[in-house]
Amino acid sequence: xxxxxxHIRRCQAQCKCIERxxxxxxxxxxxxxELGLGNGRTYSHIREHLPGREIFVFDRQIAAHPDCIPDxxxxxLGEIAETLPLAVERFAGRxxxxxxxxxxxxxxxxxxxxxxxxxxxxxxxxxxxxRTEGLLPLELPEGVAPGRYFxxxxx
Ligand SMILES: C[S@@+](CC[C@H](N)C(=O)[O-])C[C@H]1O[C@@H](n2cnc3c(N)ncnc32)[C@H](O)[C@@H]1O
Numbered sequence: 001x002x003x004x005x006x007h008i009r010r011c012q013a014q015c016k017c018i019e020r021x022x023x024x025x026x027x028x029x030x031x032x033x034e035l036g037l038g039n040g041r042t043y044s045h046i047r048e049h050l051p052g053r054e055i056f057v058f059d060r061q062i063a064a065h066p067d068c069i070p071d072x073x074x075x076x077l078g079e080i081a082e083t084l085p086l087a088v089e090r091f092a093g094r095x096x097x098x099x100x101x102x103x104x105x106x107x108x109x110x111x112x113x114x115x116x117x118x119x120x121x122x123x124x125x126x127x128x129x130x131r132t133e134g135l136l137p138l139e140l141p142e143g144v145a146p147g148r149y150f151x152x153x154x155x
Pocket of ligand 1: 038059106
């Protein structure tokens with residue numbers, strides 16, 4: 001598979017997994033978290049599929065498309081190792097969806113904090129495995145290859 005095809009499949013997997021996650025947590029109240037705002041593409045997709053929801057974003061720098069930059073009250077700017085514990089303190093047990101679009105080693109480092117953020121039944125969507133106590137892996141949508149994305153439910 002060419003790198004272009006691999007990139008396209010990753011984007012398709014992100015779209016499908018965000019849409020599945022949105023269905024799974026649609027009835028759960030609370031703010032959503034986007035860890036790794038980047039260009040804002042996945043933030044924009046989450047916003048489209050969960051309109052009207054409050055979304056907080058995390059990144060060490062803001063370099064997103066201007067349409068995808070929330071106001072300053074909804075940005076956690078800095079290293080995730082420093083900002084995520086602040087979010088855990090503020091939102092403990094109240095988050096219905098956290099999307100983590102960070103490098104695998106960073107995801108491994110922060111995985112144990114994800115169940116502390118989530119409300120019962122809340123969903124963590126991660127681009128690398130986040131095996132940790134309190135997160136139950138769910139089936140991927142049809143057409144998403146195993147290992148390409150990960151969906152977990154807080155148990
Ligand atoms: C793969 S990109 C995110 C892409 C984005 N979700 C999108 O769809 O456009 C990862 C982002 O995470 C940020 N990032 C990576 N490691 C980080 C860390 N340790 N702390 C904070 N931000 C980090 C990078 O600056 C980058 O913007």
